[in-house]
Amino acid sequence: MNEQLKLLIELQEIDTTILSVADKIESLPGKLEQYKAPFKESSNAFQKLKTQLEALNKNKKNKELEAEEIQEKVNKLKTRSKEIKTNKEYEAFLKEIEGYEKEKFRIEDEILSIMENIEAFTKNLQKEEVKLMKTEDDFKQQEKAVDEDKAKLHAEMETYKTKRKEFVAQVNSDIYEQYMNLLKRSGGLAVVQTRNEICLGCNTNIPPQQYNDIKKNESMFNCYFCKRFLYYKEQ
Ligand SMILES: [Zn+2]
Numbered sequence: 001m002n003e004q005l006k007l008l009i010e011l012q013e014i015d016t017t018i019l020s021v022a023d024k025i026e027s028l029p030g031k032l033e034q035y036k037a038p039f040k041e042s043s044n045a046f047q048k049l050k051t052q053l054e055a056l057n058k059n060k061k062n063k064e065l066e067a068e069e070i071q072e073k074v075n076k077l078k079t080r081s082k083e084i085k086t087n088k089e090y091e092a093f094l095k096e097i098e099g100y101e102k103e104k105f106r107i108e109d110e111i112l113s114i115m116e117n118i119e120a121f122t123k124n125l126q127k128e129e130v131k132l133m134k135t136e137d138d139f140k141q142q143e144k145a146v147d148e149d150k151a152k153l154h155a156e157m158e159t160y161k162t163k164r165k166e167f168v169a170q171v172n173s174d175i176y177e178q179y180m181n182l183l184k185r186s187g188g189l190a191v192v193q194t195r196n197e198i199c200l201g202c203n204t205n206i207p208p209q210q211y212n213d214i215k216k217n218e219s220m221f222n223c224y225f226c227k228r229f230l231y232y233k234e235q
Pocket residue numbers: 199200201202203204223224225226227228
């Protein structure tokens with residue numbers, strides 16, 4: 001086989017691998033983001049429940065203060081009971097106390113209802129916390145795996161780049177220039193196989209006589225349509 005052609009075929013193999021490794025490296029942040037989604041979702045749900053629970057607790061505290069204030073009013077009223085002189089005054093006094101007591105009961109009912117909610121929300125929060133810890137754990141593991149992949153891929157990349165340099169040093173500079181232009185222009189594929197009188201880079205037919213020459217792999221041929229370097233590989 002033509003020595004330069006042989007080098008180009010190997011160079012193309014290395015470049016194809018380098019491009020594929022680069023693709024894999026590029027896909028890692030997206031992958032990580034994808035792995036992060038359940039953790040993020042769980043974290044949001046947990047935070048939402050926590051905020052709701054805090055609001056309930058605050059509401060409960062306000063209601064308790066309200067009930068205390070009413071109780072203080074009742075206590076104050078009761079200390080003044082000795083000053084009551086007439087029945088009418090006494091009736092008014094009882095009515096006022098009754099009004100306050102009613103208000104207090106209403107607030108205490110509300111507090112009970114809030115406490116029930118707090119209990120339910122606390123249970124949910126505990127469940128969500130377990131879920132959050134699990135999703136966080138899962139994500140940390142996936143993150144570790146992605147980091148390991150990244151290190152492995154970068155190491156692979158370095159190996160291929162070193163190997164590439166060795167090949168490039170042996171390729172004729174004109175051919176290399178042509179190869180690089182093709183590689184950039186033709187989607188990372190500058191050297192392609194031919195089969196059944198067809199260029200496998202662009203599926204264009206190759207004239208039979210030229211195809212016979214290409215099959216020998218003794219000279220450099222370019223596809224007249226896509227300009228890629230052509231070679232033949234026994235099936
Ligand atoms: Zn072609």
